[in-house]
Amino acid sequence: MHSRPIRGVVPPVCTPLTPDLEVDHRSLERLVAHLLDGGVDGLFVLGSTSETAYLPDRHRAEVLRTTTAAVAGQVPVLAGAIDMTTLRVLDHVRAAEEAGCDGIVATAPFYTRTHPAEVEHHFRLLAERTELPLYAYDLPVSVHTKLDADLLVRLAGDGVLAGVKDSSGDDAGMRRLLLALRHRGITSCSVLTGSELTVDSALRTGAHGVVPGLANVDPDGYARLFRHCADGRWDAAGTEQERLFDLFGLVEAGDPARIGASSAALGAFKAALHLRGVIDCPVTAPPQLPLTADEVLLVKERLISAGLL
Amino acid sequence: MHSRPIRGVVPPVCTPLTPDLEVDHRSLERLVAHLLDGGVDGLFVLGSTSETAYLPDRHRAEVLRTTTAAVAGQVPVLAGAIDMTTLRVLDHVRAAEEAGCDGIVATAPFYTRTHPAEVEHHFRLLAERTELPLYAYDLPVSVHTKLDADLLVRLAGDGVLAGVKDSSGDDAGMRRLLLALRHRGITSCSVLTGSELTVDSALRTGAHGVVPGLANVDPDGYARLFRHCADGRWDAAGTEQERLFDLFGLVEAGDPARIGASSAALGAFKAALHLRGVIDCPVTAPPQLPLTADEVLLVKERLISAGLL
Amino acid sequence: MHSRPIRGVVPPVCTPLTPDLEVDHRSLERLVAHLLDGGVDGLFVLGSTSETAYLPDRHRAEVLRTTTAAVAGQVPVLAGAIDMTTLRVLDHVRAAEEAGCDGIVATAPFYTRTHPAEVEHHFRLLAERTELPLYAYDLPVSVHTKLDADLLVRLAGDGVLAGVKDSSGDDAGMRRLLLALRHRGITSCSVLTGSELTVDSALRTGAHGVVPGLANVDPDGYARLFRHCADGRWDAAGTEQERLFDLFGLVEAGDPARIGASSAALGAFKAALHLRGVIDCPVTAPPQLPLTADEVLLVKERLISAGLL
């Protein structure tokens, strides 16, 4: 089933935690069920939305095992293998293989100062050492490197990459990648946008799928949006996208004078999941700071206006 | 012995690897002996120069154990606990404690988008959860955050920090920190410069020590430089510093059109250690690319002009 | 005619120069005619594509006068008033008023370190001191500041801004701006994308117009693309956009190992206009370096495949 390029809505799954910062397995199972019920086409665990940067390896392994067990093969599960360089990433690849995941998502090296030729070497080494499909994760806001379209096309053409998750926000660059893949006749590479906000445009220009953090909160909305696009109902898609755009405003509940952008976005997603009864506890991992009660009220108002409460 | 603020030359120790990328324990022991013989005052393992960003956790643990065993208490051993956020860093803190290290060096969170208040929360949480002295590592080129002098003074005044390793290259900022600590009467905080190239200036303005990667290659030179400064022989210090400045040119052997800055610097240090007979194999961890034979010749020429071969 | 928000294709007009770096007025008149014949809806002079950063004030004034004379009121002419801060920008505003231009395009302050409150003060001061409609130019690649959507909505709502030229490449951000304007019922603000490559997506999501440098080379193509979008022929629009995407490849003719991105893009536009017989001389202003003969051949090939030669 999973040998074809992945398509559709592939939410990056939040990681529910207990108040003492352990993985909350019951809540994670409920979240997986909530997403599958919403009609999603795959799951991406241990990405930014999963707080992967905040989770010790033990937590990461538990997330992989609980998710693959809960999914039980209904949809593919992609696993982030997020670490600084090749050998460290490969340790996470091993953990994902052992947990039975269906694909690996990895960034360029970070923390170090890496030449483009070394970024290419990195992805080639990763692909050599796993049988799983490999997706390149383009996230310059975290990695401080933008993946070059020519590099991605070359790696896709050589069978190194099965896909790209583009969270760069550079829609013209993603379209360039899509056109270059088409011009070279490469059909084995899925391009997934990480944007919550330009899904209809991305799909219209040929993207294969979407990995929106906000789909944790409203998987049905993104599933509807994807089907509208797949069926060519572009006006309905635009309307649905704009509704989700407004809902996305919940990430602005947290005061940027007080907490960081990660705290604000992940705190709001978890607050919304908690308010919707999907997870037991909205806590995020340190050093993130929590939303205040007033900020949670703002999240609640957004859910109510979106008809989700 | 180690309860006083650390002072002097504290080299960040290279991590010798075997051709199949295992830790080369014999070479590491020889390197430790080479550094102690050179007259250094402490060692810093698992920092940038140690390729810590490239080492799997198993390798990191082996480096800690072999180093502390080889040092056997002769000088303090500081251990880098380099990871993205608090809980992950704490796993490395545990490993350093188990290996018997004498202090922890940690950066601000990276990969995530973190508010200054969260950076402060991060360091306070780390200090709460270890008995070891905690050093803040200011390395904006990797972490993409500059540690604010006011924050550092506050944390030092509260006993959270035992020191700061300043690899920011901002000498005016480091001096501001030194003056602020002095104005507030805080004597428990060691400020160590990570610069190879402005050691005499840094010590003249009050820095307590120096953590130069180049001291792997020439520990005697840095020990001499430190003693000149400690004894007020500033002209001799300047001459020694300028000699080391020229030697530092070996990091330019690698062609920046072909390899990254990490590959060039770490590759040159290891080539020099190999040429000097200290380590068996100059290999660096992937995805770093090796120096060419011609580039190694350039390193050799630098060693010869510096009288080190 | 020009009191309504501007809409449609508004090319940023190249500035033809003579071999001795004077404004080539005959070529500029031919270029204006070429654009008007192509069916464009307005002109933007003294923007990045006009080499405004390279033109002395005397050249800028000549460009304004020749363009407004050649246009003779057929379409609105917007003038860039590009300089570091308020008083300097106002000198350029005066020159544009004297030349009879129909609107002013200005960036946030650059070169200086400016607080968001000062950016707002800057735009308010500019609007107070001219009767002409004021457009904010969002160009972080040059200005190193991103204009905040909330600021733009506030300024549009207060009548300070008549529009925004968004060259940030942040399509989600532009959509956020469009939705916020709509939610607040602000209809007096034109949002123009500076992208050559996502015109169909931008117009589909509500943008009012497009300012593509490439329209110098192929104004008919962009006019067709705009009409397809205006008439809801989205598939035809997508096909036209993809054709223009391929044509845009001419900006890659210049070797990035040898010349800068400005030289490559502006050199290619001017080479194409020269090859098409619109301007007499393809020279760009110093310190830009020219395309080589081989690179000009690559531009020629792109024009031939696009059916423009």
Place this chain on the structure above:
Amino acid sequence: MHSRPIRGVVPPVCTPLTPDLEVDHRSLERLVAHLLDGGVDGLFVLGSTSETAYLPDRHRAEVLRTTTAAVAGQVPVLAGAIDMTTLRVLDHVRAAEEAGCDGIVATAPFYTRTHPAEVEHHFRLLAERTELPLYAYDLPVSVHTKLDADLLVRLAGDGVLAGVKDSSGDDAGMRRLLLALRHRGITSCSVLTGSELTVDSALRTGAHGVVPGLANVDPDGYARLFRHCADGRWDAAGTEQERLFDLFGLVEAGDPARIGASSAALGAFKAALHLRGVIDCPVTAPPQLPLTADEVLLVKERLISAGLL
């Protein structure tokens, strides 16, 4: 007199303005006298501290004329020719020549995306077109390009540059430049640090002079500091530098949550000059926001503790 490399204290002169934002010539003359009385060795007008980015060309020309008239050849006057690219800079060079200045200070191009080869071309073109000594101004915080030491040495060796004003804050880089000039036997190039805070270190490592904005407020202090260094009284130099370090705290009077870094620094310098009776009006050019009365009180307190009021 001025053919020798410039040495000593060369303050970047503030530009006093009237309440209606005209150049205040009487105050400027008093400021020049205040600086000359303080024992400075040259003046630098139309740099960042002069608000050159905020001054229209008419104001710039007036500043040049009033300053050269007031100085009357007592010390060399360097003039900033600050603009985006070559031809625009050359217009400012002409104005400086006409006003009788003794040297030109120019940055790399900004606002545009410029290749290193084009930066070199820029400086070579400037030097070809003026008889005046040319100084390269390295100010990455404004220009967003760092001038490469190898480039500077090459240009100095070819007689293109008479000096470098290094405001990069990269003291190790400045020392590398100084050593490289010495190794190549180039004695015609003055290296001036733009730092207020590491003057003693810079001079000790071979810098020829210093261009501290704070010298507007306390020229005597910097003159003393320079003489201490020139005479080898390094401890006295360190003490004087630390006193000036504390005085420099006045740039923190302005609240960074409310105003930009330029407003805070330039506002504080002008407030201090006003409090000391040197200039009539502390106003800064828009869009800078003024210090509050409470913030001016903080400046006053700094002056009192420094014994300057």
